[in-house]
Amino acid sequence: MAQSYFDWAWVVGNLGDIWAQLAEHIILTVIPVGLGFLMAFPMALASIRWPRLYSPLLGVAGILFSIPTLALFVIMIPFTGLSKATAIVPLTLYTLLILLRNTVEGLKGVPSHVTEAAEAMGYTRTRQLFRIELPLAVPVIVAGLRIATVNTIAYVAITALIGQGGLGNLFMDGFLRQFPTPLIVGLVLSVMLAVAADLGLLGIQRVLTPWQRNPG
Amino acid sequence: MKFRARCLVLAIGIVAMLMVAVGCGGGGQDALKQGGGGSGGSIVVGSANFSEQLILGNMYAEVLEDQGLKVERRLNLGTRDVVFPSLKSGEITLVPEYNGALLAYLSKGESNVTSPEETTKQLKDALPSSLVALDASDAQDKDALVVTPETAKKYDLENTSDLSSVADKLVVGGPPEMETRPDGLPGLKRVYGIEFEEFKPLDAGGPLTVEALANGDIDVGRMFTSQGLIDARGWIVLADDKELSPAQNIIPIIRKQDNSGKIESALNKLSATLTTEDLKKLNKRVDVDKADPEVVAKDYLKQKGLLGG
């Protein structure tokens, strides 16, 4: 059976590699969440403008979300080979459900008396959106971003099975050689990354909503 | 205005931080580059996802870097089914391969050759025109059927052909592709008349197969002759007396357009030095002693005087 001690020497000797994997992991998280948001945002706006679009859009995103992660990555291979795209496309698709839903709910959640007041004051639809509704929707939208980010960080590790991987490569190395240390390092870093991202996004929310100094 | 300003500042800040992070850490891995080799003349060394491949990949990279070439390592990519298409498409430039296995993969059928020389010759003919095979090494990593000493004793097993009468009582484990590959189960049936009771899809001589054999979940495991851990565990390799398994000499495959005399001579020198016994020792260091493939590769090269050219 594998040794169950932690080999610090390995950690020290592989810092460069560990850092490189962490950097790759960050990129494979930020790009999908970013792209997902860029896609979900217009979809959300469309769903508000034309409410009948919401159900079908949510439905499609939901179906994508229910395809097992491993399968979706593997299915991409014949089309996109071993490139980053094979990882990024599914990762992005997985964020759509939560980002779409939270953006829509966030915007819908703006109290109607606020929007009515804005209209009465002469705000155009666009200005209303960007100056009033969006800022007020930030907490809910950021909540969605937080969940999408934490989820994505976990999914990225799986891409180790298709040649990408980030910290997942540390998992595989440890597993293949029955050597717990890289695995443990990878796990700890994943969790730390997720917690940091979650808190970071929360911090961004606070910065963007100074009027909400008492968090709800 | 304040809100938008905040958003903008935050966005710029985040992008800046990311660029710093990627710039510092992305050194070892070229994160956003697609279609790897050929740009800027760097060689992208790829490898499959097991220890020996990592060692070989690192060795290739080391000797080429030693020659002053720019090398990017993209090791641990997956099985041949994932690695070879990448080689063809140009995402990677160079891989360590096995002449017999690659020939079988390319010819999609039975290659009736088992001699190293003949296998290499046929492989060279079978390669697409964009790829070229360098010299084959004497070092081989052949497929092996492995049993515990207890099983060998119980069924009186020494050669693979000894399995034919008892296989229907035995469970075999190996990589999922063993089920369909010509030199896997179909080949065992064809050449030896062996039909096992059950096939368990595990991995290619990896921890799943090792553990399964160790705790009796399988009776026979598909592993590889150069795995140092077979000896370390005191297991027995059944001799391939009917020569089903083709020769599996280590051979570098490189994209023709990226090849050069310098690369050829460096790699050929390495291939000429490497032996099967060497492979076993190197694999043992990585698999059993948990040493780093990169370190093990470098040590070997230094020891054999292959660096500093």
Added chain:
Amino acid sequence: MIDVITNLIDWFADPANWQGTDGVPARVLEHIWYSVLATVIAVAIAQPVGILIGHTGRGGALAINLSNAARAVPTFGVILLTFLVAGIGLIPVLVALVVLAVPSMITNTYAGFRAVDRDVRDSAEGMGMTNWQVIWRVEIPVAMPLIMAGVRIAAVQIVATATFAAVVSLGGLGRYIIDGLAQRDLTQVLAGAILVAALSLLTELGLSRLQTAVVSNGLQAESEEASLEAKLEGSTG
């Protein structure tokens, strides 16, 4: 594209794929077995904890924070690590799936309990109910929408994630995906994906029915909301 679809239909139509240890029925049963086992264990761990902190109102912050951290743990990594420690068998799969499911069940049950109206609880105590009676006769029924939402979401996640069992040489529908990847058989991978998605959907529907049956009529509307909330918060692959 058409090729892909016809190959898929052929795969499902092929009787050989419905027999034996690698046949669809066998793999589905294995998958269900792992999922049910994991769900039961997760419930056995999560509900008592959730009920305890929900009822007493103490330790909530700690539990929530631990749960959030646990949600950040990649299931893929847990299963590999547990394999190294415990070897081949069900343990790696169960540990990984339980770690995945417990956080959302705890937070949901806790939230459900906290949401029980103070007045309702007070009048129950006023009527002379003991702690246990308050829990069983008042809090659990009122918190049921959220409790069930938590269980339902956890179960669906478990079904979707049990595909990883194949990574550590077990069976289940993940086998089709892993073997398909190794054998370069896209059809097999697709078949596996479809089967898992279908099973997830069935689990969702089945537990939905259960939820409707178990949640008292006055609370039905709330439970829909709670479910969608929980679903989106839960997944870590």
